[in-house]
Amino acid sequence: MSYQVLARKWRPSRFQEMVGQEHVLKALVNALDDNRLHHAYLFTGTRGVGKTSIARLFAKSLNCETGISSQPCGACSACREIAEGRFVDLIEVDAASRTKVEDTRELLENVQYAPTHGRFKVYLIDEVHMLSTHSFNALLKTLEEPPPHVKFLLATTDPQKLPVTILSRCLQFNLKNLVPERIVGHLTHVLTEEQISFEELALWMLARAADGSMRDALSLTDQAIAFGAGQVIEADVRAMLGTIDQHLVFRIIEALASGDAAALLQTVAEVSEYSPDFSALLGDLLTVLHRLAICQTLPEGIDNSLGDEQRVRSLAAMLTAEDVQLYYQIGLNGRRDLPYVPDAREGLEMVLLRMLAFRPADAVPRPTSLKQHADPSVTPAAPAAAQPVAPTTAADVPPAAPDVSAEEPAPVKKPQAEPPVADDPPPWDTEPSVDYEDYQPAEMPAASDVSSAQSHNQPAETAVAQPHPVAPSVARQPVAEAIVTPQNTPPALVEPESFEPVPAPTDVISAAADGAPMTLAGLTTSSWVLLHPQLKLTGMTESLAGHLSLEQASNTELVFHYTPNQAAMLNETQQQRIISHLHDYFGEPVRVEFIQAAQQQETPAQHQQRLREARQLQALNALREDPVVQRIQQVFDAQINLASVTPIDPVK
Structure with a gap:
């Protein structure tokens, strides 16, 4: 006897042998047992989920010689002939090859005749969605009111293509794809009965490759048995499917x-x-x-x-x-x-x-004040207690308290050195109204200073939305208020007032000494921020080194701390690059250790950020103290857009 493929050999012969589709089987079993039979059934689903198998089981249950039942005997002539595909009253039609209306009419001409051998004449039309529009129209009336001895079983993989007039005349059952667990369980049963050795992981690969189809799973299993010379092994199945482990x-x-x-x-x-x-x-x-x-x-x-x-x-x-x-x-x-x-x-x-x-970043510790690191002898606070400085907009700067006790503008603090004025200065205090068309900048005192100040004061429409952040220690100082308002709305005016400038930190001045060469013996934990730019690091290595803190420094050993956020990128290659540049700079070997721990010392990145914040504050102070700017504010009721203020020589 010739070999029979697993998909045909293990086709279910009873409803109880079906794998999955319980929601469909329950309805059919109850209908058969209660003899509540419809004249037309539609089974939908993807390939290999059991549409045709259920239709044949249903036809067997209708024509079993022992009576209509959900459990046909399987031994009578009707059951055996249906299982072998030669039952005369089961007419199977492939709609894909018989799409013409003439084929449908020829089929329906025999509907009126009684069944030859069985109890019912069953028409099983597979891929019914392939019929033409005229074929559907010819089928409508017969499908709605067929003779009592006729049952229609329709199967399709694409029910959307069926006319609604056909759908409304049928009981529709949607068959689902099988999950890999159900397929693996059935393959295990089949291979055990077939006495074929297998590996469970190989069955899982076959089940996933079948994509919900039991027929495809059995066909792939047949192929795997042939590929593995009578056994189903994971390595063979992987090679056969061309999949990655x-x-x-x-x-x-x-x-x-x-x-x-x-x-x-x-x-x-x-x-x-x-x-x-x-x-x-x-x-x-x-x-x-x-x-x-x-x-x-x-x-x-x-x-x-x-x-x-x-x-x-x-x-x-x-x-x-x-x-x-x-x-x-x-x-x-x-x-x-x-x-x-x-x-x-x-x-x-x-x-x-x-x-x-890239990983979700935790809050990066920041210095709590500018003065804290001005003196190298002061030990910075532990990172756990440090509070990061949130970026602030100009509207977040504390406004200066306006002087409402007098009607006249507040007196301006006299500068230490009076700027030169022109021979005929304009009457600043006698005439508040100025003709802008006739006004010439050359007539103003210190015109060069005015143009210099204006070169850093952009219009409100082009102002940067986020100015440089200000450290907490200087945010409490009185600073002119500027409010970012919607387009075409003038910003709030800055009222002139007395102002006490904040002195720059001492290390802002010491930053000029960054280029001075250092020795290993003179290196301290606080001088790492000045050594870092001299190492000539580039790219990612330079960025990673800028976020290291030097916690211990001696003639023979340097100990750096880094945060968990740097752990992924600060690999051995990056560490060796930093060590190599340190050796080249000092001209002698030194032991360097990198430890993931809390950073107690300031990093070069934090140092540069602090210097930028201080220079930004100095620029604001210089602009506020400028006598020309103060007089312009008084006479013209002018405003200062703090978002546009940038230091002339910002720290790089």
Whole structure:
């Protein structure tokens, strides 16, 4: 006897042998047992989910010689003939090959005749959506009121193409795709009965490749048996399907969780040996990340539908929920851009490195005041107690208290040195109204100073929305108020008042000595901020070094601290680059150690930010003290847009 494929050999012979589709089977079984039979049934669903099998079982139940029942005997002539496909009263029609209206009319001509052998004449029309419009019209009347001995069983994979007039005349049953767990369970039963050795992971791969179709799963199993010479082995199935080992996907996520860039790229190199579809690989990665997110949010919501429940739970404990969400978003955007990269592997590596480089950042410790670090002998507060300085807009600067006790403008503080004035100065105090058309800047006192001040005062429409942030220690000083208002609305005017300038920190002046060479013996923890720009570091290495704090310094050893946010990028390669530049600068070897711990000393990045804030404040002070600016405010009721004030020589 010739070999019979598994999909045909294991076609169910009873409703109880069907895998899945319980919602359909329950309705049919009850209808058969209660003898409440409709004349037309429509079964819909994708390929291989059991549409034709259920229709044949239904036809067998209708024509079994023992009577109409949901449990046909399977031994009578009707049952055997239907199982073998030679029952004369079961007319199976392939609508894809008989689409013409003439074929439908020929079919319906025999409807009026009684069945030859069975109890009912059953018309099983497969892929009914392929019939032409005229064929549907010819079928309508017969489908609505057929003879009592006729039953119509329609099957289709695309019910949207059926006319609503056909749908309304049938009982419709939607068959669902089978989950991988159900397919694996059935394959295990089949291979056990067939006495074929198998590996469970191989069955999971076949179940996922079947995509919800039991027929496809059985066909792939047949192919795997032939490929594996009588056995179903994971390695053979993987080679047959051309898929990537799911373990490699988990290894990629494990490398991301541990921040191991070397292991990450090594895994990608192993994956590349299989010449995979990198977009599909990224899709598998997103699927695992989705399962991780579900496991973290609702642990009982995770299932073993992909055979990886234990590993998913383990990875979910290694990653934070924020990391998983960020990885998923980066992977989703990276998959969208993958068609545009020069090389698919290069695109995948960049997506993974992006996941490694960016993480949800914690609050970065900042110095609590400017004066705290002006004196190197003062030890800065611990990072846990430090409060980061939030960026402020001009509207957030505390307004100066206006003087409402007098009707006349407040007296202006006399400057230490009176600027030169022209021979005929304009009558500033005698005439508040000025003709702007006749006014000439050359007639104003210190015209050069006025133009210099105006060169840094842009119009309100082009003002920068976010000025430089001001440190807490200087934010309490009286500063002119400026309010950012909607377009075409004049900003609030700045009232002239007495003003006490804030002296610049001593290390603002000492910044000029950055270029002075240093020795290893003279290096202290506080001088690291001046040594950093002299090392000639570039790119990411320079940025990483700028966020290190030097906690211990001696003739033989330097100890740097870094934060957890830097751990992913401050790998061994970056550390060696920093050490190499230190050796080259001092001309002698020195032991350098990098420790992830709290930063007690100021980093070069914090130092530069503090200097920028101080220079910004100095620029504001200089503008406020300028006598020309003060007189312009008095006479012209002028305003100062603080958002546009920039130091002439800002700290780089």
